[in-house]
Amino acid sequence: MPELPEVEVTRRSFADRIAGARIEAVALGKPLRWPLGCEPNELTGRQVVSVGRRGKYLLLHLDQGLLLLHLGMSGSLQFAPVLPPPGVHDHFDLRTSKGVLRLHDPRRFGAVVHARSLDDPRAHKLLSGLGVEPLEAGFDPLVFHRGLRLRRASIKQVLLAGDLVVGVGNIYASEALFLAGIRPTVRADRLSAARATRLHGAVISVLQRALAMGGSTLRDFSAADGQSGYFQMDAMVYGRDGQPCRTCETPIRLLRQGQRSTYFCPGCQKA
Template identity: 65%
Template structure:
């Protein structure tokens, strides 16, 4: 599933070519997770003012309203002056005077939703419950530590929930917890200040490094230029069950938490 780094890579790749473009036509394929919410013809002539990100949502600000784009489980966006004919898994296409933006989503869990603004109930339903942005100035340690102390959830599942801090997906949560030397099953409220500071710093470090490496391409994700991410080739624990820990040599273990795989070093990561 595309997570925050993949969405941020997508945003950076789209921001310059798409900002300022005027919509000439919209084409919809099979229904996505949620309906567009407006007649496609109503967006023709609108100019894209900015391309932003909130959590795993891309926000395309238009002259009137905005488009919220979610890549779902398998989606990716491609923008080019010329693209091949639409395929069976191409479910949204926005033709502009600068090129065509196309959503490719084989599993159709993604979505493109129009809202009149961020105060529109459709936008608030998607954005209001999101936690703080981990790469922004608002990721305050004191508030983060207070959120840990207030939760009885295992730390891995608290990170994945996205209510305390947004965008720490499965692959990145395993890597973050390894760097912070915390076992994924540790109850969040048991994490003291020293370990919480390591965790806070590790979230920033891992996500920033993932963005620099183009995100992770496990199966479907590709950037707007069609390129793959490379973070998955340099993980310390994720996907390395049975292989030696890169620090101590102990075999990496895997366990299931909420139907997700968690990878950890039993020696380096203490409960």
């Protein structure tokens, strides 16, 4: 699944190019996770003002309303002056005066939802439960620790939940816990203030490094300009079960938590 770095890399790859574009037509393919929420022709003539992000949602702010885009499990966006006719897995085309924005999603867990504003019930339902952005000033280590003390689940599961801090998906949670020296099975409420602060810094560091490397391309992710990420080639634990730890040479282990794969080093993450 595209995680926060991949979504932000995608945003950066087309936000400036589409800003100011006038929508000329909207074409829908097979149904996505949620309905668009308006008739496609209602969007014709509207202007794209800017492209923002909240967690894993891209927000296309229009001069009237906005579009919320989610890439789901396997989705990606492409933006180009001209694109070939849509294929079987192309389910949304936003044709504008500056090019075509296309959502490609083989599994169709992605979505494009229209809302009148961020206060619209449709937008509120999707965004209201999201935690703080980990790369913004509101991600405070003391507040983070207080939140952890209220949660009895494993720290890995708490990071993935997204209601305390948003967008730290499976890859980057494993990497941040390794960097902080915390075993992923430790209960969140048992982390001391010092360890929580170390994890707070690790989350920021890992996400910033992932952004600098274009995110992770595990299957077919690419940004809207066609560029793939290469963070996965530099991962310390993710996807490296059985291989020696880059730090202590202990074999990396794999376990399942909530039906997700978790990678950790028993030597570097003792508790």
